[in-house]
Amino acid sequence: MTQSLFGVPTGQCGRKRKGSVLILVIWTLALLSALALTLGYSVRQLLRGVQYLEVRDQLRFTAEAGVAKAVYVLKQVSGIQSSCDSLNDRWSRSEADFRDVPAGEGIFSVCYRPEGMSEPGEESSVVYGLVDEERKINLNRVKAISVLSKLFHFGAGLSDEEASALSASILDWRDEDEVLNDGGAESRYYRGLHPGYKAKNAEFDTLEELYFVKGVSPEVYRRIRPLVTLDSNGTVNVNTAPASVLIATGLSENLAKKILSFRSGRDKIEGTKDDRVFSDPATLAAELDGFLGLSDGEKESLDSFGKSGAVSVLSENFTICCSAHLRERREALTVTCVVDRQGVVRRWHERYHEWNGD
Numbered sequence: 001m002t003q004s005l006f007g008v009p010t011g012q013c014g015r016k017r018k019g020s021v022l023i024l025v026i027w028t029l030a031l032l033s034a035l036a037l038t039l040g041y042s043v044r045q046l047l048r049g050v051q052y053l054e055v056r057d058q059l060r061f062t063a064e065a066g067v068a069k070a071v072y073v074l075k076q077v078s079g080i081q082s083s084c085d086s087l088n089d090r091w092s093r094s095e096a097d098f099r100d101v102p103a104g105e106g107i108f109s110v111c112y113r114p115e116g117m118s119e120p121g122e123e124s125s126v127v128y129g130l131v132d133e134e135r136k137i138n139l140n141r142v143k144a145i146s147v148l149s150k151l152f153h154f155g156a157g158l159s160d161e162e163a164s165a166l167s168a169s170i171l172d173w174r175d176e177d178e179v180l181n182d183g184g185a186e187s188r189y190y191r192g193l194h195p196g197y198k199a200k201n202a203e204f205d206t207l208e209e210l211y212f213v214k215g216v217s218p219e220v221y222r223r224i225r226p227l228v229t230l231d232s233n234g235t236v237n238v239n240t241a242p243a244s245v246l247i248a249t250g251l252s253e254n255l256a257k258k259i260l261s262f263r264s265g266r267d268k269i270e271g272t273k274d275d276r277v278f279s280d281p282a283t284l285a286a287e288l289d290g291f292l293g294l295s296d297g298e299k300e301s302l303d304s305f306g307k308s309g310a311v312s313v314l315s316e317n318f319t320i321c322c323s324a325h326l327r328e329r330r331e332a333l334t335v336t337c338v339v340d341r342q343g344v345v346r347r348w349h350e351r352y353h354e355w356n357g358d
Helices: 010-080 145-156 160-174 187-191 207-212 218-227 243-249 253-264 281-291 296-306
Strands: 101-103 106-110 317-326 331-340 345-354
Touching: 010 101, 010 106, 010 317, 010 331, 010 345, 145 160, 145 218, 145 243, 160 207, 207 218, 243 253, 253 281, 253 296, 281 296
Parallel strands: none
Antiparallel strands: 101 106, 106 317, 317 331, 331 345
């Protein structure tokens, strides 16, 4: 057997060299495999991120198309009939315009559940259309505790005591002083909470601020939320407001029911073709008397109500709730915004969630 320069047999040296090369190759392959796995994972994550952004872009496009359609319908109705707004207008209820409308890769619906628009305990179904803010009481403009007390009692089902205390607390939160209304709460009360804070003593910026107010639990908020707004022009539309809002504004329960009976037409269902519409606040008494017949006291009360400046037959601000989803996907986006008659956006809120098929 031949020997190498260092005295090692050449055959043994060759075998060792081949073994070293094999180990080097195995390690190299292992490192390359690990690198490939790492790169593959990174690429998959990147692709998922890109897909996620694409889905969100498509959902946003679909939802924005729904908002644009709602504004288009609102402007069309305004152009045709701008003297009054009612619940049987196209902007208020129109499945043809607002239910499962295709847009690009997605489908949108503009709809809402009218909780608070009916009497407590009544079931509500989905309505395809917009909600006018003038059917509600504006929290930043109301001055009397009695207005909110009646609203919360008749509309949200709170007891007289609960409604009065909550109303006082809301006005205390909003007013500029630290003078306590009977049953209300100012900074002294809120500083004693954990964590403590001061009363705002300024107008509400969002309705969610109500959670900071004494007496507002999640359940109470859910019940009063559909009845109040920050975006109305301050008047109440007598053609769209529920009975509880009309009572809070100054009508008796009996007159409020008569107004709803007048509005609902022969089929006694609001939002249908045979609805009757008040044309002028100043003629409320005359129009209702011609339909139902009123006592002298009711005529006087309704005449005063119509001329008070607190009510109108027009709405200027509208909430659009647009739900969008993509075909054969579970992702969904709900946009809730407030616009005026010209389509100028006053509020905008987005919520991504899973589409439940409704």
